[in-house]
Amino acid sequence: MTIAVVGGTGDEGFALTLRLVRAGEDVIIGSRAEERGREAAGKAADLLELGSRGGTQGSVEGTSNEQAAATADVVFVTVPYAGQAEIYRSIRDAVRPDAVVCDTTTPLATAVGGRAWQVVRPWAGSAAEQAKAILPPGTRLVAGFHSVGAEPLGRLEQTVEGDVLLCGQDPEAKQVVGSFVEKIPNLRWVDAGPLAMARIAEPLTALLVSVNRTYRITGAGVTLTGHDRWGVPQAPDRG
Amino acid sequence: MTIAVVGGTGDEGFALTLRLVRAGEDVIIGSRAEERGREAAGKAADLLELGSRGGTQGSVEGTSNEQAAATADVVFVTVPYAGQAEIYRSIRDAVRPDAVVCDTTTPLATAVGGRAWQVVRPWAGSAAEQAKAILPPGTRLVAGFHSVGAEPLGRLEQTVEGDVLLCGQDPEAKQVVGSFVEKIPNLRWVDAGPLAMARIAEPLTALLVSVNRTYRITGAGVTLTGHDRWGVPQAPDRG
Numbered sequence: 001m002t003i004a005v006v007g008g009t010g011d012e013g014f015a016l017t018l019r020l021v022r023a024g025e026d027v028i029i030g031s032r033a034e035e036r037g038r039e040a041a042g043k044a045a046d047l048l049e050l051g052s053r054g055g056t057q058g059s060v061e062g063t064s065n066e067q068a069a070a071t072a073d074v075v076f077v078t079v080p081y082a083g084q085a086e087i088y089r090s091i092r093d094a095v096r097p098d099a100v101v102c103d104t105t106t107p108l109a110t111a112v113g114g115r116a117w118q119v120v121r122p123w124a125g126s127a128a129e130q131a132k133a134i135l136p137p138g139t140r141l142v143a144g145f146h147s148v149g150a151e152p153l154g155r156l157e158q159t160v161e162g163d164v165l166l167c168g169q170d171p172e173a174k175q176v177v178g179s180f181v182e183k184i185p186n187l188r189w190v191d192a193g194p195l196a197m198a199r200i201a202e203p204l205t206a207l208l209v210s211v212n213r214t215y216r217i218t219g220a221g222v223t224l225t226g227h228d229r230w231g232v233p234q235a236p237d238r239g
Numbered sequence: 240m241t242i243a244v245v246g247g248t249g250d251e252g253f254a255l256t257l258r259l260v261r262a263g264e265d266v267i268i269g270s271r272a273e274e275r276g277r278e279a280a281g282k283a284a285d286l287l288e289l290g291s292r293g294g295t296q297g298s299v300e301g302t303s304n305e306q307a308a309a310t311a312d313v314v315f316v317t318v319p320y321a322g323q324a325e326i327y328r329s330i331r332d333a334v335r336p337d338a339v340v341c342d343t344t345t346p347l348a349t350a351v352g353g354r355a356w357q358v359v360r361p362w363a364g365s366a367a368e369q370a371k372a373i374l375p376p377g378t379r380l381v382a383g384f385h386s387v388g389a390e391p392l393g394r395l396e397q398t399v400e401g402d403v404l405l406c407g408q409d410p411e412a413k414q415v416v417g418s419f420v421e422k423i424p425n426l427r428w429v430d431a432g433p434l435a436m437a438r439i440a441e442p443l444t445a446l447l448v449s450v451n452r453t454y455r456i457t458g459a460g461v462t463l464t465g466h467d468r469w470g471v472p473q474a475p476d477r478g
Contacts, residue, residue, distance in 0.1 A: 117432060119439070121360075161464045165446070193356060193449035200358070200442040207404070207439040210432035211463060214472045221464035224447075225400045230454040 003180070004072030006030040006065045006079065006091060009040040012104060012145070013078030015154030017044055017060060022156065023183035025058040030068030032087075037062030047156070070094040074176060075101045078145075081120075081127055082111035088134040095139065100173045103131045103198075104145040106205035117210035119203045128167065128198035142168035142177045143198035146205045148187065149212075152219035159186040162221030165204075166190065167197040171233065190224055191233035242419070243311030245269040245304045245318065245330060248279040251343060251384070252317030254393030256283055256299060261395065262422035264297040269307030271326075276301030286395070309333040313415060314340045317384075320359075320366055321350035327373040334378065339412045342370045342437075343384040345444035356449035358442045367406065367437035381407035381416045382437035385444045387426065388451075391458035398425040401460030404443075405429065406436040410472065429463055430472035 003020060005013045008029030017027050021044060029044070031037035041062030044050075050057055069075050069091040079087045084105045095101060105127035109118035124130040128143035135141060144166040152160045164181045166174045166189050178189035192201055204222060211220045242259060244252045247268030256266050260283060268283070270276035280301030283289075287296055308314050308330040318326045323344045334340060344366035348357035363369040367382035374380060383405040391399045403420045405413045405428055417428035431440055443461060450459045 117436070190450060191453045192446060193453055197356070197446060197449050200446040203439040203442075207431060207436060208463075210436050211429060213475045214430045214432055215469040216473050217465070217469055219465065223462050223464055224450060225460035225462055226456070226458065230456055233453045234455050236452050 001073040002071055003027045004030055004068035004075045006069055006075060006077045006087060008078065009036050010078055010080070011150035011154065013076065014040060014044065015150045016076060016078060016145070018047060018156055019153060019160070019184045020180060021048055021050070021058045021060045023058070024056065025180070025183070027058065027060050028068040028071060029060065029062040030065035031062065032065060034064040034067070037064060037068070065091055066094045070096070072096070073099055074180065075099055076104060077101060077131065078104045080111065081105050081107045084127055085130060085134060088131050092135055095135065097136070097138070098140070100140045100142060100176045101131070101135065102142045102144055102177045103128045104143070105131070106146050106202045108206060117206045117213060119206045125196060126198035126202050128195055128202070132195060140170045140173040141195065142166050142170070142173050143195060143201065144177060144189070146202050147208060147222040149208065149219045149221065152221065160184065160221070161186045161223070163223045163227065164189045165192040165201045165222070167192050167201055168195050171235070188227060190227065193236070240312040241310055242266045243269055243307035243314045245308055245314060245316045245326060247301075247317065248275050249317055249319070250389035250393065252315065253279060253283065254389045255315060255317060255384070257286060257395055258392060258399070258423045259419060260287055260289070260297045260299045262297070263295065264419070264422070266297065266299050267307040267311060268299065268301040269304035270301065271304060273303040273306070276303060276307070304330055305333045309335070311335070312338055313419065314338055315343060316340060316370065317343045319350065320344050320346045323366055324369060324373060327370050331374055334374065336375070336377070337379070339379045339381060339415045340370070340374065341381045341383055341416045342367045343382075344370070345385050345441045347445060356445045356452060358445045364435060365437035365441050367434055367441070371434060379409045379412040380434065381405050381409070381412050382434060382440065383416060383428070385441050386447060386461040388447065388458045388460065391460065399423065399460070400425045400462070402462045402466065403428045404431040404440045404461070406431045406440055407434050410474065427466060429466065432475070
Protein backbone atom coordinates (compact mmCIF):
# COMPACT_ATOMS: atom_id res chain seq x y z
CA MET A 1 0.00 0.00 0.00
CA THR A 2 1.16 3.49 -0.79
CA ILE A 3 0.67 6.11 1.88
CA ALA A 4 0.34 9.85 1.29
CA VAL A 5 0.84 12.36 4.07
CA VAL A 6 -0.86 15.54 2.93
CA GLY A 7 0.67 18.39 4.90
CA GLY A 8 3.62 16.12 5.58
CA THR A 9 5.99 19.07 5.90
CA GLY A 10 4.29 20.05 9.18
CA ASP A 11 5.44 18.71 12.56
CA GLU A 12 2.77 16.02 12.98
CA GLY A 13 2.84 14.83 9.38
CA PHE A 14 6.60 14.78 9.21
CA ALA A 15 6.86 12.81 12.46
CA LEU A 16 4.23 10.34 11.22
CA THR A 17 6.15 9.97 7.97
CA LEU A 18 9.35 9.14 9.85
CA ARG A 19 7.61 6.50 11.95
CA LEU A 20 5.87 4.88 8.98
CA VAL A 21 8.95 4.79 6.75
CA ARG A 22 10.98 3.36 9.58
CA ALA A 23 8.30 0.66 9.91
CA GLY A 24 8.89 -0.29 6.28
CA GLU A 25 6.15 1.70 4.55
CA ASP A 26 6.36 3.67 1.32
CA VAL A 27 5.30 7.25 2.00
CA ILE A 28 4.73 10.21 -0.28
CA ILE A 29 4.90 13.56 1.48
CA GLY A 30 2.52 16.12 0.07
CA SER A 31 2.92 19.87 0.37
CA ARG A 32 1.21 22.89 -1.16
CA ALA A 33 4.44 23.45 -3.05
CA GLU A 34 5.86 20.41 -4.80
CA GLU A 35 9.40 21.56 -4.08
CA ARG A 36 8.80 21.79 -0.34
CA GLY A 37 7.42 18.27 -0.42
CA ARG A 38 10.58 17.04 -2.13
CA GLU A 39 12.77 18.88 0.38
CA ALA A 40 10.93 17.32 3.30
CA ALA A 41 11.30 13.87 1.74
CA GLY A 42 15.05 14.46 1.41
CA LYS A 43 15.24 15.53 5.05
CA ALA A 44 13.31 12.43 6.13
CA ALA A 45 15.60 10.18 4.09
CA ASP A 46 18.65 11.78 5.71
CA LEU A 47 17.25 11.48 9.23
CA LEU A 48 16.40 7.83 8.68
CA GLU A 49 19.73 7.22 6.90
CA LEU A 50 17.82 5.54 4.09
CA GLY A 51 20.08 3.59 1.78
CA SER A 52 22.81 3.11 4.37
CA ARG A 53 20.88 0.94 6.83
CA GLY A 54 19.92 -2.01 4.68
CA GLY A 55 16.52 -3.01 3.46
CA THR A 56 14.48 -2.88 6.67
CA GLN A 57 13.00 0.54 6.03
CA GLY A 58 10.53 1.83 3.48
CA SER A 59 10.85 4.71 1.09
CA VAL A 60 9.92 8.37 1.07
CA GLU A 61 9.22 10.77 -1.77
CA GLY A 62 7.82 14.28 -1.91
CA THR A 63 5.45 16.08 -4.23
CA SER A 64 2.35 18.28 -4.22
CA ASN A 65 -0.64 17.47 -2.03
CA GLU A 66 -2.74 16.71 -5.10
CA GLN A 67 -0.23 14.32 -6.63
CA ALA A 68 0.42 12.61 -3.31
CA ALA A 69 -3.30 12.11 -2.74
CA ALA A 70 -3.83 10.82 -6.28
CA THR A 71 -1.39 7.94 -5.98
CA ALA A 72 -2.13 6.72 -2.47
CA ASP A 73 -4.19 3.88 -1.01
CA VAL A 74 -4.19 5.61 2.35
CA VAL A 75 -4.11 9.40 2.68
CA PHE A 76 -3.26 10.97 6.03
CA VAL A 77 -4.22 14.63 6.18
CA THR A 78 -2.16 16.45 8.81
CA VAL A 79 -2.80 20.15 8.42
CA PRO A 80 -3.68 23.05 10.74
CA TYR A 81 -7.40 23.72 11.09
CA ALA A 82 -7.13 27.18 9.53
CA GLY A 83 -6.13 25.63 6.21
CA GLN A 84 -8.01 22.35 6.45
CA ALA A 85 -11.05 23.16 4.31
CA GLU A 86 -8.92 24.68 1.54
CA ILE A 87 -6.58 21.66 1.49
CA TYR A 88 -9.52 19.25 1.23
CA ARG A 89 -10.97 21.27 -1.63
CA SER A 90 -7.59 21.05 -3.38
CA ILE A 91 -7.36 17.24 -3.08
CA ARG A 92 -11.01 16.22 -3.32
CA ASP A 93 -10.89 15.41 -7.01
CA ALA A 94 -7.54 13.64 -6.69
CA VAL A 95 -8.34 11.15 -3.91
CA ARG A 96 -9.06 7.70 -5.32
CA PRO A 97 -12.63 6.49 -4.68
CA ASP A 98 -11.42 3.40 -2.81
CA ALA A 99 -8.76 5.20 -0.79
CA VAL A 100 -8.93 5.47 2.98
CA VAL A 101 -8.52 9.05 4.22
CA CYS A 102 -7.40 9.66 7.80
CA ASP A 103 -7.97 13.20 9.07
CA THR A 104 -5.86 14.22 12.07
CA THR A 105 -7.05 17.84 12.38
CA THR A 106 -7.96 19.40 15.71
CA PRO A 107 -9.88 22.69 15.54
CA LEU A 108 -7.48 24.49 17.89
CA ALA A 109 -8.41 28.07 18.69
CA THR A 110 -4.97 29.10 17.40
CA ALA A 111 -6.69 29.19 13.99
CA VAL A 112 -8.45 32.38 15.15
CA GLY A 113 -5.81 33.86 17.43
CA GLY A 114 -6.80 31.81 20.48
CA ARG A 115 -4.71 29.41 22.49
CA ALA A 116 -3.58 25.86 21.83
CA TRP A 117 -5.44 24.63 24.91
CA GLN A 118 -8.71 25.98 23.50
CA VAL A 119 -10.81 24.77 20.60
CA VAL A 120 -13.42 26.26 18.33
CA ARG A 121 -16.49 24.32 17.24
CA PRO A 122 -16.61 23.65 13.50
CA TRP A 123 -19.95 24.25 11.82
CA ALA A 124 -20.09 20.56 10.80
CA GLY A 125 -19.53 19.45 14.41
CA SER A 126 -15.88 18.49 14.10
CA ALA A 127 -12.98 19.03 11.73
CA ALA A 128 -13.45 15.46 10.50
CA GLU A 129 -17.09 16.11 9.65
CA GLN A 130 -16.01 19.26 7.84
CA ALA A 131 -13.66 17.08 5.79
CA LYS A 132 -16.52 14.66 5.11
CA ALA A 133 -18.69 17.52 3.86
CA ILE A 134 -16.01 18.48 1.33
CA LEU A 135 -14.91 15.03 0.13
CA PRO A 136 -17.01 13.11 -2.42
CA PRO A 137 -19.86 11.12 -0.85
CA GLY A 138 -18.76 7.63 0.11
CA THR A 139 -15.13 8.52 0.79
CA ARG A 140 -13.80 6.14 3.44
CA LEU A 141 -12.95 8.73 6.07
CA VAL A 142 -11.44 8.05 9.48
CA ALA A 143 -10.45 10.59 12.15
CA GLY A 144 -7.57 9.89 14.48
CA PHE A 145 -4.17 10.70 15.98
CA HIS A 146 -5.47 13.73 17.97
CA SER A 147 -3.97 12.44 21.21
CA VAL A 148 -0.53 11.70 19.77
CA GLY A 149 1.66 14.78 19.85
CA ALA A 150 4.07 15.63 17.06
CA GLU A 151 6.87 15.96 19.61
CA PRO A 152 6.83 12.41 21.04
CA LEU A 153 5.95 11.01 17.61
CA GLY A 154 9.01 12.67 16.11
CA ARG A 155 11.41 11.65 18.89
CA LEU A 156 12.60 8.57 17.05
CA GLU A 157 15.07 7.46 19.72
CA GLN A 158 12.11 6.78 22.04
CA THR A 159 8.96 4.77 21.56
CA VAL A 160 5.72 6.77 21.55
CA GLU A 161 3.23 5.37 24.01
CA GLY A 162 -0.51 5.80 23.73
CA ASP A 163 -3.82 4.89 22.15
CA VAL A 164 -4.91 6.36 18.82
CA LEU A 165 -8.68 6.87 18.97
CA LEU A 166 -10.17 6.18 15.54
CA CYS A 167 -13.62 7.49 14.61
CA GLY A 168 -15.52 6.69 11.40
CA GLN A 169 -18.48 4.98 9.82
CA ASP A 170 -16.48 2.31 8.00
CA PRO A 171 -15.10 -0.40 10.35
CA GLU A 172 -12.75 -1.75 7.67
CA ALA A 173 -11.30 1.70 7.04
CA LYS A 174 -10.58 1.98 10.77
CA GLN A 175 -8.89 -1.42 10.61
CA VAL A 176 -6.69 -0.21 7.74
CA VAL A 177 -5.60 2.90 9.63
CA GLY A 178 -5.26 0.81 12.79
CA SER A 179 -2.91 -1.60 11.02
CA PHE A 180 -0.54 1.31 10.38
CA VAL A 181 -0.86 2.49 13.98
CA GLU A 182 0.23 -0.97 15.09
CA LYS A 183 3.40 -0.73 13.02
CA ILE A 184 4.59 2.02 15.34
CA PRO A 185 6.01 0.35 18.47
CA ASN A 186 3.98 0.91 21.70
CA LEU A 187 1.19 2.75 19.87
CA ARG A 188 -2.20 1.02 19.81
CA TRP A 189 -5.56 1.94 18.34
CA VAL A 190 -9.09 2.01 19.66
CA ASP A 191 -12.31 2.01 17.65
CA ALA A 192 -14.00 5.00 19.27
CA GLY A 193 -17.21 4.73 17.25
CA PRO A 194 -18.76 6.76 14.42
CA LEU A 195 -17.21 9.82 12.79
CA ALA A 196 -19.16 12.23 15.01
CA MET A 197 -17.17 10.96 18.02
CA ALA A 198 -14.40 13.14 16.57
CA ARG A 199 -16.30 16.01 18.25
CA ILE A 200 -14.99 14.55 21.50
CA ALA A 201 -11.70 13.02 20.34
CA GLU A 202 -10.37 16.09 18.50
CA PRO A 203 -10.46 18.46 21.50
CA LEU A 204 -8.27 16.01 23.44
CA THR A 205 -5.32 17.67 21.71
CA ALA A 206 -6.16 20.89 23.56
CA LEU A 207 -6.65 19.07 26.87
CA LEU A 208 -3.23 17.48 26.50
CA VAL A 209 -1.70 20.88 25.69
CA SER A 210 -3.27 22.15 28.93
CA VAL A 211 -1.74 19.25 30.88
CA ASN A 212 1.65 19.75 29.24
CA ARG A 213 1.48 23.43 30.17
CA THR A 214 0.40 22.80 33.77
CA TYR A 215 3.12 20.24 34.45
CA ARG A 216 5.71 21.94 32.21
CA ILE A 217 6.21 18.74 30.29
CA THR A 218 5.83 17.74 26.66
CA GLY A 219 4.12 14.87 24.98
CA ALA A 220 1.35 13.78 27.38
CA GLY A 221 -0.79 11.20 25.64
CA VAL A 222 -3.82 9.07 26.34
CA THR A 223 -4.30 5.37 26.94
CA LEU A 224 -7.57 3.65 27.79
CA THR A 225 -7.61 1.36 30.78
CA GLY A 226 -8.15 -2.37 30.34
CA HIS A 227 -7.38 -2.26 26.60
CA ASP A 228 -5.42 -5.53 26.69
CA ARG A 229 -8.52 -7.46 27.67
CA TRP A 230 -10.98 -6.11 25.08
CA GLY A 231 -10.65 -8.20 21.97
CA VAL A 232 -11.78 -6.82 18.61
CA PRO A 233 -14.40 -4.12 17.96
CA GLN A 234 -17.94 -5.36 17.32
CA ALA A 235 -20.69 -3.92 15.18
CA PRO A 236 -22.73 -1.90 17.67
CA ASP A 237 -26.49 -2.07 17.84
CA ARG A 238 -28.28 0.72 16.06
CA GLY A 239 -28.09 4.01 18.00
CA MET B 240 -12.96 16.72 56.77
CA THR B 241 -16.59 15.88 56.22
CA ILE B 242 -17.63 14.90 52.72
CA ALA B 243 -21.10 15.27 51.24
CA VAL B 244 -22.17 13.36 48.16
CA VAL B 245 -25.14 15.24 46.74
CA GLY B 246 -27.05 12.79 44.58
CA GLY B 247 -25.32 10.00 46.45
CA THR B 248 -28.21 7.62 45.85
CA GLY B 249 -27.30 7.48 42.13
CA ASP B 250 -24.84 4.94 40.72
CA GLU B 251 -21.79 7.20 40.49
CA GLY B 252 -22.36 8.93 43.83
CA PHE B 253 -23.10 5.72 45.66
CA ALA B 254 -19.98 4.05 44.25
CA LEU B 255 -17.87 7.08 45.19
CA THR B 256 -19.35 6.96 48.70
CA LEU B 257 -18.39 3.31 49.09
CA ARG B 258 -14.81 3.98 47.98
CA LEU B 259 -14.38 7.00 50.24
CA VAL B 260 -15.87 5.38 53.34
CA ARG B 261 -13.75 2.33 52.79
CA ALA B 262 -10.73 4.64 52.62
CA GLY B 263 -11.61 5.94 56.09
CA GLU B 264 -13.62 9.06 55.24
CA ASP B 265 -16.82 10.32 56.85
CA VAL B 266 -19.43 10.73 54.13
CA ILE B 267 -22.94 12.16 54.20
CA ILE B 268 -25.13 10.98 51.35
CA GLY B 269 -27.57 13.61 50.14
CA SER B 270 -30.78 12.89 48.31
CA ARG B 271 -33.79 14.98 47.24
CA ALA B 272 -35.73 13.01 49.85
CA GLU B 273 -34.10 12.78 53.27
CA GLU B 274 -35.46 9.27 53.74
CA ARG B 275 -33.91 7.97 50.53
CA GLY B 276 -30.59 9.43 51.67
CA ARG B 277 -30.85 7.54 54.96
CA GLU B 278 -31.77 4.32 53.14
CA ALA B 279 -28.75 4.62 50.84
CA ALA B 280 -26.48 5.22 53.84
CA GLY B 281 -27.85 2.07 55.48
CA LYS B 282 -27.24 0.10 52.31
CA ALA B 283 -23.66 1.44 52.09
CA ALA B 284 -23.02 0.54 55.75
CA ASP B 285 -24.28 -2.99 55.10
CA LEU B 286 -22.19 -3.43 51.95
CA LEU B 287 -19.07 -2.23 53.75
CA GLU B 288 -19.95 -4.25 56.87
CA LEU B 289 -19.37 -1.14 58.95
CA GLY B 290 -19.11 -1.92 62.65
CA SER B 291 -18.06 -5.52 62.13
CA ARG B 292 -14.70 -4.89 60.45
CA GLY B 293 -12.92 -2.86 63.09
CA GLY B 294 -11.94 0.80 62.96
CA THR B 295 -10.23 1.02 59.57
CA GLN B 296 -13.22 2.41 57.73
CA GLY B 297 -15.01 5.72 57.94
CA SER B 298 -18.66 6.44 58.52
CA VAL B 299 -21.71 7.07 56.37
CA GLU B 300 -24.93 8.91 57.05
CA GLY B 301 -27.81 9.99 54.85
CA THR B 302 -29.98 13.09 54.72
CA SER B 303 -31.32 15.68 52.27
CA ASN B 304 -29.06 17.29 49.67
CA GLU B 305 -29.36 20.66 51.44
CA GLN B 306 -28.42 19.31 54.85
CA ALA B 307 -25.58 17.24 53.44
CA ALA B 308 -24.19 20.26 51.62
CA ALA B 309 -24.52 22.50 54.68
CA THR B 310 -22.31 20.38 56.91
CA ALA B 311 -19.55 19.40 54.50
CA ASP B 312 -16.04 20.66 53.82
CA VAL B 313 -16.08 18.96 50.45
CA VAL B 314 -19.26 18.53 48.42
CA PHE B 315 -19.31 16.10 45.52
CA VAL B 316 -22.27 16.67 43.22
CA THR B 317 -23.08 13.50 41.26
CA VAL B 318 -26.39 14.05 39.51
CA PRO B 319 -27.72 13.55 35.97
CA TYR B 320 -27.45 16.60 33.74
CA ALA B 321 -31.23 16.92 33.38
CA GLY B 322 -31.54 17.72 37.08
CA GLN B 323 -28.21 19.43 37.64
CA ALA B 324 -29.29 23.09 37.54
CA GLU B 325 -32.24 22.46 39.85
CA ILE B 326 -30.07 20.59 42.37
CA TYR B 327 -27.52 23.41 42.42
CA ARG B 328 -30.27 25.95 42.99
CA SER B 329 -31.49 23.84 45.91
CA ILE B 330 -28.07 23.71 47.61
CA ARG B 331 -26.59 27.06 46.66
CA ASP B 332 -27.55 28.78 49.91
CA ALA B 333 -26.48 25.79 51.99
CA VAL B 334 -22.92 25.29 50.72
CA ARG B 335 -20.38 26.80 53.11
CA PRO B 336 -18.36 29.67 51.62
CA ASP B 337 -15.05 27.88 52.23
CA ALA B 338 -16.24 24.48 50.99
CA VAL B 339 -14.77 22.81 47.94
CA VAL B 340 -17.43 21.66 45.47
CA CYS B 341 -16.60 18.93 42.96
CA ASP B 342 -19.02 18.64 40.05
CA THR B 343 -19.00 15.31 38.21
CA THR B 344 -21.80 16.00 35.72
CA THR B 345 -21.52 15.12 32.06
CA PRO B 346 -24.13 16.70 29.76
CA LEU B 347 -25.10 13.38 28.17
CA ALA B 348 -27.72 13.62 25.44
CA THR B 349 -29.83 11.17 27.45
CA ALA B 350 -31.09 14.30 29.22
CA VAL B 351 -33.05 15.11 26.05
CA GLY B 352 -33.83 11.64 24.77
CA GLY B 353 -30.50 11.15 23.01
CA ARG B 354 -27.90 8.48 23.56
CA ALA B 355 -25.28 8.01 26.27
CA TRP B 356 -22.50 8.23 23.69
CA GLN B 357 -23.69 11.69 22.67
CA VAL B 358 -23.52 14.99 24.51
CA VAL B 359 -25.34 18.28 24.35
CA ARG B 360 -23.56 21.60 24.75
CA PRO B 361 -24.60 23.54 27.86
CA TRP B 362 -25.23 27.23 27.37
CA ALA B 363 -22.44 28.03 29.83
CA GLY B 364 -19.96 25.88 27.87
CA SER B 365 -19.95 22.89 30.20
CA ALA B 366 -22.02 21.44 33.02
CA ALA B 367 -19.35 22.63 35.45
CA GLU B 368 -19.60 26.19 34.17
CA GLN B 369 -23.38 25.96 34.52
CA ALA B 370 -22.81 24.99 38.17
CA LYS B 371 -20.46 27.95 38.56
CA ALA B 372 -23.10 30.29 37.19
CA ILE B 373 -25.58 29.11 39.83
CA LEU B 374 -23.29 28.90 42.89
CA PRO B 375 -22.34 32.07 44.79
CA PRO B 376 -19.36 33.92 43.29
CA GLY B 377 -16.08 32.69 44.71
CA THR B 378 -17.24 29.13 45.37
CA ARG B 379 -14.24 26.84 45.12
CA LEU B 380 -15.50 24.69 42.25
CA VAL B 381 -13.67 21.77 40.66
CA ALA B 382 -14.91 19.49 37.85
CA GLY B 383 -13.80 15.88 37.72
CA PHE B 384 -14.47 12.14 37.68
CA HIS B 385 -16.01 12.17 34.16
CA SER B 386 -13.72 9.38 32.98
CA VAL B 387 -14.36 7.09 35.95
CA GLY B 388 -17.43 4.95 35.37
CA ALA B 389 -19.88 4.14 38.15
CA GLU B 390 -19.57 0.46 37.32
CA PRO B 391 -15.82 -0.03 37.91
CA LEU B 392 -15.94 2.47 40.79
CA GLY B 393 -18.63 0.43 42.52
CA ARG B 394 -16.98 -2.95 41.94
CA LEU B 395 -15.30 -2.95 45.34
CA GLU B 396 -13.62 -6.33 44.95
CA GLN B 397 -11.46 -4.82 42.19
CA THR B 398 -9.29 -1.72 42.12
CA VAL B 399 -10.44 1.01 39.74
CA GLU B 400 -7.65 2.10 37.44
CA GLY B 401 -7.45 5.50 35.78
CA ASP B 402 -6.72 9.19 35.95
CA VAL B 403 -9.28 11.66 37.29
CA LEU B 404 -8.96 14.85 35.24
CA LEU B 405 -9.59 17.85 37.50
CA CYS B 406 -10.51 21.25 36.07
CA GLY B 407 -10.86 24.48 38.05
CA GLN B 408 -9.51 27.93 38.72
CA ASP B 409 -8.34 27.20 42.29
CA PRO B 410 -5.20 25.00 42.41
CA GLU B 411 -5.64 24.30 46.13
CA ALA B 412 -9.22 23.14 45.61
CA LYS B 413 -7.95 20.72 42.95
CA GLN B 414 -5.34 19.50 45.47
CA VAL B 415 -8.11 18.89 48.03
CA VAL B 416 -10.19 16.85 45.60
CA GLY B 417 -7.02 15.15 44.35
CA SER B 418 -6.15 14.08 47.89
CA PHE B 419 -9.43 12.14 48.04
CA VAL B 420 -8.79 10.63 44.61
CA GLU B 421 -5.47 9.34 45.91
CA LYS B 422 -7.20 7.54 48.75
CA ILE B 423 -8.82 5.24 46.20
CA PRO B 424 -6.23 2.58 45.26
CA ASN B 425 -4.90 2.79 41.65
CA LEU B 426 -6.80 6.00 40.92
CA ARG B 427 -4.68 9.09 40.29
CA TRP B 428 -5.50 12.70 39.48
CA VAL B 429 -4.31 15.16 36.88
CA ASP B 430 -4.60 18.94 36.98
CA ALA B 431 -6.18 19.47 33.56
CA GLY B 432 -6.24 23.28 33.79
CA PRO B 433 -8.98 25.88 34.28
CA LEU B 434 -12.68 25.13 34.74
CA ALA B 435 -13.43 25.65 31.05
CA MET B 436 -11.37 22.56 30.25
CA ALA B 437 -14.43 20.70 31.53
CA ARG B 438 -15.85 21.39 28.06
CA ILE B 439 -13.36 18.77 26.86
CA ALA B 440 -13.17 16.51 29.94
CA GLU B 441 -16.93 16.06 30.45
CA PRO B 442 -17.66 14.57 27.01
CA LEU B 443 -15.05 11.87 27.67
CA THR B 444 -17.83 10.02 29.50
CA ALA B 445 -19.69 9.70 26.19
CA LEU B 446 -16.53 8.65 24.33
CA LEU B 447 -15.93 5.90 26.89
CA VAL B 448 -19.56 4.77 26.56
CA SER B 449 -18.93 4.52 22.80
CA VAL B 450 -15.81 2.42 23.38
CA ASN B 451 -17.63 0.19 25.89
CA ARG B 452 -20.39 -0.29 23.35
CA THR B 453 -18.05 -1.03 20.45
CA TYR B 454 -16.02 -3.62 22.36
CA ARG B 455 -18.99 -4.90 24.40
CA ILE B 456 -17.14 -4.24 27.61
CA THR B 457 -17.81 -2.11 30.67
CA GLY B 458 -15.70 0.35 32.56
CA ALA B 459 -13.17 1.67 30.03
CA GLY B 460 -11.27 4.54 31.62
CA VAL B 461 -8.52 6.97 30.78
CA THR B 462 -4.92 7.31 31.86
CA LEU B 463 -2.44 9.84 30.61
CA THR B 464 0.92 8.57 29.41
CA GLY B 465 4.08 9.44 31.30
CA HIS B 466 2.19 10.58 34.41
CA ASP B 467 4.72 8.98 36.78
CA ARG B 468 7.43 11.33 35.60
CA TRP B 469 5.57 14.65 35.80
CA GLY B 470 5.94 15.95 39.33
CA VAL B 471 3.45 18.47 40.70
CA PRO B 472 1.31 20.94 38.75
CA GLN B 473 2.77 24.40 38.26
CA ALA B 474 1.07 27.75 37.97
CA PRO B 475 0.80 28.23 34.22
CA ASP B 476 1.71 31.45 32.50
CA ARG B 477 -1.19 33.72 31.74
CA GLY B 478 -3.26 32.46 28.78
